[in-house]
Amino acid sequence: MKEHSPLSTEKIISDLYPKKFGRIGRVWTLFLVIVCLIGAYAYYRQLRYGLVVTSLRDYVSWGIYISNFVFFVAISLVGSLITAILRLANAKWSTPLTRIAEMIAVSAIVFASLIIIVDMGRPERLVYIFTHTRIQSPITWDVVVISTYFVISLLLLYLPLLPDLQILNSHPNRNTGFLNRIYRFLGAFWKGTREQEAINNRSIILLCILIIPVAFTIHTVTSWLFATTYRPGWDSTNFGAYFISGAFLVGGGAVLVAMYLFRKFYGLQNYITYRHFDNMGRVVVMLALLYLYFNVNEYLVPAFKMKKPEEHHLEELFSGKFSLGFWFAIIVGMIIPMFILMFKKGRRPYPAFWAGVMVVVGAWFKRYLIVTPTLLHPFLPMADVPESYLNYFPSWEEWAIAMGSLAGVLLIITLLARVFPIVPMHESITENDAHQEN
Amino acid sequence: MMHTRKIDISKLIAVIALCMPVMLCAQDSSAPAARESLLYLKYQLKNNRIPYLQVQTKTKEGKAFLPAGNVPVELFLDKDSAAEALIGKVTTNNLGEATIWMPGSLAKAWDHASDHTFYAQAKAVKNFDAMQASVTIIMARLELDTAAGSDGRSLKAKLVKKEGESWVPMPEVDVRLAVKRLGGYLPVAGDETYTTDSTGSVTGEFALQHLPGDSTGKIEVVARVEENDEVGTLETSLLVPWGEPVVYKSDFNKRSLWATGRKAPIWLMLIAYGCIIGVWSTVIYLFINLYKIIKLRSQA
Numbered sequence: 001m002k003e004h005s006p007l008s009t010e011k012i013i014s015d016l017y018p019k020k021f022g023r024i025g026r027v028w029t030l031f032l033v034i035v036c037l038i039g040a041y042a043y044y045r046q047l048r049y050g051l052v053v054t055s056l057r058d059y060v061s062w063g064i065y066i067s068n069f070v071f072f073v074a075i076s077l078v079g080s081l082i083t084a085i086l087r088l089a090n091a092k093w094s095t096p097l098t099r100i101a102e103m104i105a106v107s108a109i110v111f112a113s114l115i116i117i118v119d120m121g122r123p124e125r126l127v128y129i130f131t132h133t134r135i136q137s138p139i140t141w142d143v144v145v146i147s148t149y150f151v152i153s154l155l156l157l158y159l160p161l162l163p164d165l166q167i168l169n170s171h172p173n174r175n176t177g178f179l180n181r182i183y184r185f186l187g188a189f190w191k192g193t194r195e196q197e198a199i200n201n202r203s204i205i206l207l208c209i210l211i212i213p214v215a216f217t218i219h220t221v222t223s224w225l226f227a228t229t230y231r232p233g234w235d236s237t238n239f240g241a242y243f244i245s246g247a248f249l250v251g252g253g254a255v256l257v258a259m260y261l262f263r264k265f266y267g268l269q270n271y272i273t274y275r276h277f278d279n280m281g282r283v284v285v286m287l288a289l290l291y292l293y294f295n296v297n298e299y300l301v302p303a304f305k306m307k308k309p310e311e312h313h314l315e316e317l318f319s320g321k322f323s324l325g326f327w328f329a330i331i332v333g334m335i336i337p338m339f340i341l342m343f344k345k346g347r348r349p350y351p352a353f354w355a356g357v358m359v360v361v362g363a364w365f366k367r368y369l370i371v372t373p374t375l376l377h378p379f380l381p382m383a384d385v386p387e388s389y390l391n392y393f394p395s396w397e398e399w400a401i402a403m404g405s406l407a408g409v410l411l412i413i414t415l416l417a418r419v420f421p422i423v424p425m426h427e428s429i430t431e432n433d434a435h436q437e438n
Numbered sequence: 439m440m441h442t443r444k445i446d447i448s449k450l451i452a453v454i455a456l457c458m459p460v461m462l463c464a465q466d467s468s469a470p471a472a473r474e475s476l477l478y479l480k481y482q483l484k485n486n487r488i489p490y491l492q493v494q495t496k497t498k499e500g501k502a503f504l505p506a507g508n509v510p511v512e513l514f515l516d517k518d519s520a521a522e523a524l525i526g527k528v529t530t531n532n533l534g535e536a537t538i539w540m541p542g543s544l545a546k547a548w549d550h551a552s553d554h555t556f557y558a559q560a561k562a563v564k565n566f567d568a569m570q571a572s573v574t575i576i577m578a579r580l581e582l583d584t585a586a587g588s589d590g591r592s593l594k595a596k597l598v599k600k601e602g603e604s605w606v607p608m609p610e611v612d613v614r615l616a617v618k619r620l621g622g623y624l625p626v627a628g629d630e631t632y633t634t635d636s637t638g639s640v641t642g643e644f645a646l647q648h649l650p651g652d653s654t655g656k657i658e659v660v661a662r663v664e665e666n667d668e669v670g671t672l673e674t675s676l677l678v679p680w681g682e683p684v685v686y687k688s689d690f691n692k693r694s695l696w697a698t699g700r701k702a703p704i705w706l707m708l709i710a711y712g713c714i715i716g717v718w719s720t721v722i723y724l725f726i727n728l729y730k731i732i733k734l735r736s737q738a
Contacts, residue, residue: 134699135699135707136696136703144714148714148718148721151721152721155721155724159724162731189734189735190735191735195737196731196734199734203724206723206724
């Protein structure tokens with residue numbers, strides 16, 4: 001909240017109350033729905049005609065879908081960073097950002113699960129993972145940990161929302177009938193008694209502790225899907241830490257973008273202040289440095305040894321056909337945002353927003369570059385295969401599904417922001433009251 | 439002294455300058471390298487059973503010897519072309535090699551004399567010129583046995599050749615006594631080869647200890663005469679129980695990381711299920727807390 005300017009409770013409620021979409025909001029939602037529908041049609045084609053409509057073949061069997069999956073898993077980690085780590089570290093400035101972070105986390109993890117099913121080609125075979133479970137397989141660990149993380153993220157979104165639901169339920173005239181039904185279903189039992197608050201606070205702290213190892217596990221296990229496969233570019237013992245640091249960075253970048261957009265379009269200047277951008281900017285600089293360090297490790301060490309099977313892969317990344325994307329991901333996705341956010345002026349909302357955009361876009365390319373070039377450079381030479389097996393560029397169906405899933409994540413965030421307060425109302429009122437008393 | 443050296447160097451430079459055109463012509467790589475076809479024929483006998491012939495075809499192009507594959511070769515016994523002396527026809531493989539055993543139809547001719555000449559005639563093909571080769575051998579036998587001496591286990595080999603109707607010892611021939619391993623032949627002791635004495639015999643102490651054998655500890659020992667001018671290549675082997683029994687443990691269908699789901703390692707199951715139970719117990723506890731919160735509604 002804005003320093004040294006206490007606000008009345010009514011003003012806070014009025015400011016933070018979920019608002020109906022304006023014209024821009026409706027156009028934005030319609031746009032997202034259209035992109036999702038195009039993605040759904042492309043998926044229908046994939047189901048109807050099979051994976052042959054994609055550019056996935058024997059060598060590149062994980063293409064843009066798995067890149068997207070890794071990206072979503074990465075971005076979902078922001079929930080544990082903002083909500084859990086900063087809360088446990090007693091960084092109270094992060095309070096207004098917790099709901100944004102949890103909304104991003106929940107929506108991203110939903111589509112991480114869906115995109116895996118899309119990649120399978122035959123969705124009905126998902127059941128085999130449960131009926132023929134092999135606990136030795138990283139894919140089993142991934143399914144277990146993603147579903148666990150989804151439940152925990154949902155709880156971490158829901159439990160801190162209970163006091164806000166009481167406020168929402170106490171203003172039925174401001175809500176539509178449909179929203180009133182949702183609020184009553186989700187929070188009519190919350191009366192804000194001392195016992196309820198005690199149990200709820202205890203549960204939230206427990207969740208914050210629980211989500212950190214689960215969040216670390218989800219991305220470590222995702223990295224192990226690659227690192228336990230013996231291939232150039234993936235054969236690394238650092239992959240877990242490398243993925244986690246990258247995930248925190250993209251999550252931080254996504255929060256910067258969301259902070260700016262919500263602040264601008266929902267008029268939250270009193271709640272998401274320069275101080276939040278300043279602090280979040282510093283966090284992103286630290287995360288960018290950390291991720292850059294792991295990148296140096298991941299590429300410099302193999303390049304120094306330049307083992308024969310790695311050579312072609314690294315050359316393609318450094319100076320070959322993937323070099324544009326590679327250097328874009330490194331320079332635009334890490335170095336430039338880091339330099340922008342290093343300076344106080346760069347940590348103002350507008351430049352910080354663009355730094356966040358660069359981090360998120362760079363991170364998407366980075367995931368693509370982790371997945372695809374390695375698959376195109378197997379240890380054994382590719383011989384006697386059709387031309388289409390030797391290269392990979394996603395078909396329009398793949399692009400449509402990938403963009404549809406990205407739009408889906410944004411649509412869930414948009415709808416959640418329509419239904420629930422973006423900044424926790426009850427906590428804001430409590431902090432404001434405490435500030436006034438002081 | 440200085441004067442003499444100057445003259446020598448100038449002479450040397452003059453000679454080099456004069457020779458330069460000749461040397462350049464000699465190194466002219468534009469001239470096509472002459473191709474030479476080569477045909478080799480080897481006689482081999484294993485365990486004193488049916489002898490066989492090995493044919494090898496190569497081409498020499500420049501300084502390189504290259505295998506010539508797909509070359510048809512006819513082989514004859516004692517005559518270089520007669521149909522009744524035909525051992526057989528072979529075609530070399532991509533390594534330029536082919537093998538043929540002596541046919542039963544030539545058994546009489548084979549037993550009739552104590553020495554024989556084999557003829558090989560390669561036909562001209564695209565990459566190979568017509569060639570002939572021959573090799574003459576004396577019929578010989580290499581016998582191998584074990585001997586238990588005072589100083590431990592030994593191998594004894596005896597080389598005899600056919601003279602008329604009888605077999606006589608061959609002295610002064612190099613014989614290898616070795617153990618057959620995957621990568622080649624391991625000498626039974628320090629010496630690579632032994633030379634036969636007047637009785638045609640060699641004896642070698644078996645000095646190898648703890649040599650892995652088959653499941654019953656048996657190893658294959660061999661005596662070899664390699665590419666001898668008179669008798670060709672002879673090899674006789676024997677299975678002896680002088681090795682250590684090696685029993686391979688099969689991990690098939692045992693608990694392992696690569697087994698089926700039901701055969702997962704216990705330690706992995708303990709860790710994985712332990713983590714899952716730990717986390718989900720906490721999640722269930724949180725749901726119970728939520729239920730408590732809901733129940734507290736009535737008290738409020």
